[in-house]
Amino acid sequence: MTRLSACLLWLCSSAALAQPALPGDLPLERGNGPEPATLDAHRCQEVACGNVLRDLYEGLVTEDAHGRLVPGMAQAWSVSADGRVWTFRLRPGLRWSNGTPLDAPQIVASFRRAFAPATAAPFGELFEALHNARAVQAGQVPPAQLGVAAPDTRTVVFTFDRSAPVPALLTLPIAFPVYLPGVARFGAQHTRPGHLVGNGAYRLAAWTPQANLVVARNPHFHAASTVAIARVRFHVTEDASAELQRFAAGDLHMTEVVPPQPLTSLRARFGDQLRIAPYLGAFWLGLNLTTPPLRDAPGLRRALALAVDRDKLTAHVTGLGEQPAHGIVPPGIAGYVPARTPWSALDTPAREALARRLYRQAGYSRRHPLVIELRYNTSTPHRRMALAVAAMWRQVLGVQVRLRNEEWKVFVGNRKQRVITQVFRGGWIGDVPDARNFLAAFGSDGPLNWTGYDDAGFRERLARADAATSPAARDAWLRAAEQRLLNADAVVPLYFYTSKHLVAPQVQGWHPNALDRHASRWLRLGSATPPAARSAARSAASPAARSTTGTAAP
Template sequence: MTRLPALLLWLCSSIASASTLQQLERGNGPEPATLDAHRCQEVACGNVLRDLYEGLVTEDARGRLVPGMARSWSVSRDGRVWTFALREDLRWSNGQALDAGQVVASFRRAFAPATAAPFGELFDALHNARAVQAGTLPPTALGVAAPDPRTVVFTFDRSAPVPALLTLPIAFPVYLPGVERYGAQHTRPGQLVSNGAYRLAAWTPQANLVVARNPQFHGVRDVAIERVRFHVTEDAAAELQRFAAGDLHLTEVVPPQPLDTLQRRFGAQLRIAPYMGAFWLGMNLAQPPLRDAPQLRRALALAVDRDKLTRYITGFGEQPAYGIVPPGMSGYTPAAAPWSTWTQAQREAQARALYRAAGYSQKHPLVIELRYNTSTPHRRMALAVAAMWREVLGAQVRLRNEEWKVFVGNRKQRVITQVFRGGWIGDVPDARNFLAAFGSDGPLNWTGYDDAGFRARLAKADAAPTEVARNAWLRAAEQRVLNADAVVPLYFYTSKHLVDARVHGFDANALDRHASRWLRLQP
C-alpha cells in the first residue's frame, strides 16, 4: 500500500513530461544527400548537421562567431599558426570522451582522397591540404596537430578566415570508430555518433528526419527544444500550406507569390532579410554546344531580363545580378559583366547579333537543355528564362527537372549537362569563397571553367600583402570569369522564411543559419 502513491506520482510525472515534450517542426527543402559531415555540400544537409555536430568554432543565433568545442584560440603574428584550447567536458553522444587527437584524426579523414570532401578546396590554404587530397602526401602531412589532449594547432600557408572556416561541416569531428565499423552506413539512426546539441533519432527517407537533444552536449542546459523534425519539403507551395495548417513551425523557403498578399496573410510571421548568396545559371564549358562558343554564351547571358525576373518571378526584394560575388562583403567592390550598364533593349539587340554570328537562325535554331532540381521557385525561374531565350533569340529550350541527388551528380560530372541551375550560398563572408571553385578541376567546378589567367589572379590575391591588394586581385579574378560568360548571373538572394509566432530566438543573419539549439518553442 505504501508503494502505490509513489507509483501514481511517477505515472503522473511521466504523463506530464510526455504531454509537454517539445518538438519543433522544420521544413528543410530536399532530402539531405548525406549526413556524412565531410561529404555535405548543400544547405539541406548543413541544416541538420549543425544540430548534430559542433566544430571548434560555432555561430550564435545572429551569425556571430563564438566558442564551440574550443573555449579559446589565438593566432601567431604572421597569421599562419592558429592554436585552439579545447573545453574540458567534451563528449560524443555515446558518452565517450572527445579529445584533440580525435579532432586531428577526423581532419585527416576529411582530406583523405577516399573521402572526396567537396569543400576541401575551401581549405586550400591549410598546409599540405591540396597534396593530401590529391594523394601525393599522406594524411599525416596535413597541417593540423595535437601537441596534447586539449590543444589543436593548425598551420596555414597564407592568411585565411580560419575561425569562420571551422564552422563548416567539413571541420566537424566525425566519430571514426563508427566509420570503421559501419562504413557509409555510419550515418544511420542508432549508428551515427555526434558531438552537437542533438543526436540522430530517426530518418524516414523522402519524408522526415528527427533529432533529439543530446544529454552529453556540454551546453545541454541551454538547449530548450527537446526534439526537432526536419521535413522534406521540395515543393515550396505545399510547404507554405503545411505551415498555414499548423503542421510546420518554420519553413525553409517561401514560394513566389505577391509580397503584399503574403504580408497580409502572415504578417510578422513572414521573415525576409538580406542573404549572402548568388543565383546563376552555369554553362557546361566541357561539352558542346557551349564549349568554344563565346558568342553563343554571351547571347544567352544578354537575352535574360533580370529586372523582370526579380520583379515578377522572385518578388522578395532580390537584386538583379550582373556578377558572382554579392554586395556587402567588407572592403570588396564586386565586379560586373561588361554590359551591365546597358539598357535591356541594347542587350537584346546585341544578343540577337551574337546569336546569328554563332551560326544560329530561325531556320537553324539553337536546341539546348536547361536543367534544374525539383523546386517550385526553380521551376518558375527555368520557365521564365526559357521563355526569354525563345522570344529574344528563337532558341528551342528543353527543361530537365531532376531529383536533388540525381541533379547534383549530373552537374558534378559535366557530361550530359548544358545549362544548369547553379549559384553559391556563402560559407564564410569572403569574396574568395564565391570564386575558389572556378580555379580548380574539383567537384565544385560545375562549369569546367579552365583559365590560367583566372588562376594567376587568384594566386596573386592569396599572396597579397594587404587586404586592399587582396580584394583588388579577387575582383580581377571575378571579372575574368564574367568576361568569359562561364555563368549567367541572375540575382542575389534574400532569405525568406515563415516562422510561427511561438518560435523565439530566430534572428536574421547574413548566412541564414539557424541552429535549433538557439531556438525556443513557447506553448
Template sequence: MRPIVAALLFLCSASALAQAGNEVRQLERGNGPEPSTLDAHRCQEVACGNVLRDLYEGLVTEDAAGRLIPGMAERWEVSADGRTWTFHLRDGLRWSNGAPLDAAQVVASFRRAFSPQTAAPFAELFDALQNAQAVQAGQLPPASLGVAAPDPRRVVFTLSRSAALPALLTLPIAFPVYLPAVQRFGAQHTRPGRLVGNGAYSLLAWTPQANLSVQKNPHFHAAADVSIARVRYQVTEDASAELQRFAAGDLHITETVPPQPLQALRERFGGRLRIAPYLGAFWLGLNLTRPPFKDAPALREALSLAVDRDKLTRHVTGLGEQPAYGLVPTGIPGYAGAQTTWARASQAQREARAKALYRAAGYSEGKPLVLELRYNTSTPHRRMALAVASMWRDVLGVQVRLRNEEWKVFVQNRKQRTITQVFRGGWVGDVVDARNFIAAFGSDGPLNWTGYDDAGFRERLARADAAKTEAARNAWLHAAEQTLLNDHMAIPLYFYTSKHLVGPELEGFEANPLDRHASRWLRWRH
C-alpha cells in the first residue's frame, strides 16, 4: 500500500502546485483605448465595459458563450403582462470590501444611475422602465423610478411596456455602485483603493495610458470557480503593435487584429486566430445639426454612394466583414434588416448617381466640398478613413482633412456636435435586439451623435414598442430603420466580425454574438 499512498501524495502535491501556479500567473489582455471611466453608470464603450464586467456583476450576467445566467439574482419571474419583474437575490452577497449587499442598495444604485446628475449615456436603453425618462430629465425625483425593494432579498421592476429586461440588466448601467464611496470621493471613487465592486475581481492598480490591473475578489459569491487570480488590461490603441506584443508573448489575448491578408494571418497564427460573427455595425456619422449636412439629404446620399464597400471589406478590413447597406447587422433572430434603395446596384451605377447628386447640391471640380473626417486613434480606423477619403476624392473631387483624436477627446467632440462634420460611428450590440441599433436616433440624448430628428421615425419606433407580437414589432423596427436609411443620416460601411488572437495556454475563451469575455470564465491550460 505504501507506493500507492506515496503516488497519491505526489499527485495531490502536484495538483496543489498547479493550483498555486494558477493563483500567481497574471493574464495579460489587450483592451484597445484607455477606458474613459470606471464609473459603471457612465461607461459607454467597449474598453470600459470589458473591465467593468470583471469588477461588477448585475442581477443577471452571461456565461462564456453569451447565454443569460443568474448573477446577483439566483432566480426571477415576470408577470403575465410582461410589465412586472421580480428578482430574488442570492443569500450572503457582499461587496469587495466585505460589506453586505442587499436589495435596498441595488435600488439606490439604480436611482443614482438615472438621476440627471449622473447623466448616464445608456439610460435611454431603459425607456421601458417606469418613469425612467422623466427621472433622468429631472421632471420626477429618483424615488419615483420603477424599481423597489420590498424586502432585503427582492428587487422589483415596473415597466410601462413589456421589454426583455434580463438582457438589459447585464449592461454596466445596471451594475450596483457602492454609494458610500461615491459620496465620500465623488468622481475619484473609481481609483484603486477606493473602487468597491461586487464582481469576480477588484481593482488593484491603474496607470493612465498604460495598463490597469485587477485581482481576484475573495468576497465574490462564486470566487471558488474563478481560476485566474490576476489580470492586467493593456492599453493597445495601435492594433499592429498589439499583434507584435502577442507574437512576442507579452499578451495572452488581443482586443482586435489589424487589417492584414487573412490567409497570411491563418498561416502565421493557426488556431490562435479567432474570427467569429459579431453583432456590430460600422458606419460614418454625419453632423445633421450644422452645414454642410443640415437639410442636405442629396449631398449625404452622394457621399454614401461614392463608397465602394466591397473594396473596403476585401482590401482594407479583409477579416470576414460584410458590406453594410443598413444599420442593423445580420444575425438577430426574426429580424430582416432594411437596406438602402440602391444596395443591389452596381458600383458604377452608384458612382454615376453620386456625381449627379453632388453637382445638384452645388459642388463641382472648381467648387469642391471640403470636409473633416474625425476618428479615434486606431490602426483599422486610420486605414478606413484614408480609404474613404480617397474614394470621395477620386469619385467626387471632395477634399478631406483627416482628424485623429485620442479616445476621450474624440468621444467628447462627437457627443457635443459642435466641431464634428463626418466622424467614425457605428454600434456594437448591447443586447441581441434590432431596436438597440437604432433607438438612439429617436431622442436628443447623448448617444444621438448625428442630431437626427424626425417625427416619422419616432412614431415607427413607438409603434414597435406598442406591438403585441414579435412579428409586428420587427416589422415596425424594419420600417424605422428604413426611414433612417432613406434620410441618409449616416453612411453604413460594414458589419463587424469579432477577431482576437488567443494564446494556446488559455482555455474558456468562447465566441459569442456580443463578443464579451469576462476573465472569470478563463483558465490556464494544464
C-alpha cells in the first residue's frame, strides 16, 4: 500500500467514525449497578431489577417521566366513599409481548400468584391492607380469597381492609402481571430471553450474566408508537468508579450512580451532565438483634450509633448533597414530620463522651475491645462508607472492625437469613411517597426485616396509624412508631440520599423525580454524536492517538 493510499484510508476511516448513526438506530446504554437478582417481577426487591422490570412490564397504574401517576393498563379508576374498594377499567385490546390477549382474569390470577406462599414475594408486606393478603401469604387461606376480582374481562376490583395509597402501590413490580403459562412451562427459567413474556414497552432480547441485559421495543405495547428508542442495554456496573470512566469514555449514556468525589471537580469535568436531585431514600447500618453481641445490648448499640460523625461522612465521604440522618424516614413526604434520635441535639464532644461511657458499661474497653463484622455489597461508595465508619468506631471507642465485602446476591441472601450478619449495609429507597413504606418492614418477621427487630409497642403504633381516621392522626402514630424504633437503636442512621447520575447530552426526556425512576419509554436519543462514536472520533482525530505512545485515559 502506498503512503497516499494509507493516508486516504485513514481519512475515510476517521470520517466514518465521526458520522453519528441515526438516533433511532442507536441503543440506549444504561449503567444499572449490580446484576439483577431476578427478573421475576413478584420476587424483585432491589433497584437493579426494578429498573429493568419497569421496561418489561406495566402495572394498572404507571408513572410518567416526572414521577407523576398516570394510567397504565387501566384507562381509568374509581374508589368507594370509604376508600376501601377500588375499581380499575382496562384499556381495550391489551396484549402480552407475544401477541396474545391480556385481560382482567389474567391480572387477578397473577395477583394470586404474587401472594401465594410458594412465591414468597418480599414486597407482599406493602400490600398488607389488601383483604386477606397476610392470610394468603401465610398459607391460612387459599389465594382465591385474596381481595381482588374480575367481574368481567376489562374490570379489576380490589378490596382493602383500610385506606391505602393504592394507585402508587400498583406501580410496584409485585403488581405487574406475570404470564402464568410461561411460569407453568418453564418454571424459574420463565425469566430468561425467549421465555419471558411481559406487557411493557420492551421485551427481553438478551441477558449475558455479569455483563449486560438487552431489551427491545415491544410492538404489541398499547403505546408502542410513542416509544422512541428501539433497544436498551442495561450494563452491570457494580464499581461506581469504573462506571464513571465508562461514561467518560463514551460507553454509557447514563450511569446508575456517581462515585464519591469532590462536587466541584465533578462539575468542572462534566458540567450539566451531572444530575443531582432530592431522593426519597435513607441509608443506615442495620444491626442484627437476634444474635450476640448486639442482641439484648441496647447500650452497646447506642454507643456505636453515637460514635459516628454524620457531618463528616456527608461532607468528606459522600459529598454530593446528602443530608446527615438522625432518623429512618427522609424529609420531603407531605404532611409528615420525621422523628429523630434522642441524642441528635448533642454536640460532637458530648456525643463521643456518652458513646465511651455506654461502651464501658456494656463491658468493653480499649484493652478488651468489641470485635465486630461490618458487611456490605460490592460498591465503591459502600466500601468508602464502611472504611470511614470502621475508622470512627476505632478512634472513638477502640472497636476492632472486620470488613466483609460480598457480591450482591450473596449479600442479600446473608442479610435476609440473619445468621452470620452482625452489622450490615442497610437502608431503604422509597417505593411510594409514604412514611409507612420506610417503617413497615420492622413490624413483622418477614424477609425485609433484616435486623430481626421485634417490638409489640412498635406494631401497636403501626396498627393505630392504620386505623386512624385522619391523615394528621395517621402521621402522628407513624411518627410515634419511628421514634420507638430509633429509641431502640435497631439501626444506625447515616444519611438521606440524593439521586446522582451522569446523563449524556443527547439523552432527552430525562427528568429528576423523588423516587428516581426513569423508564426508557419516556426517553429519546437526540441527534448529538453518540458516546462511543464521539469518543472514537476524538481519539482518531487526535495527534496523540496516532503516536506510538498512546493517550492518557480521560
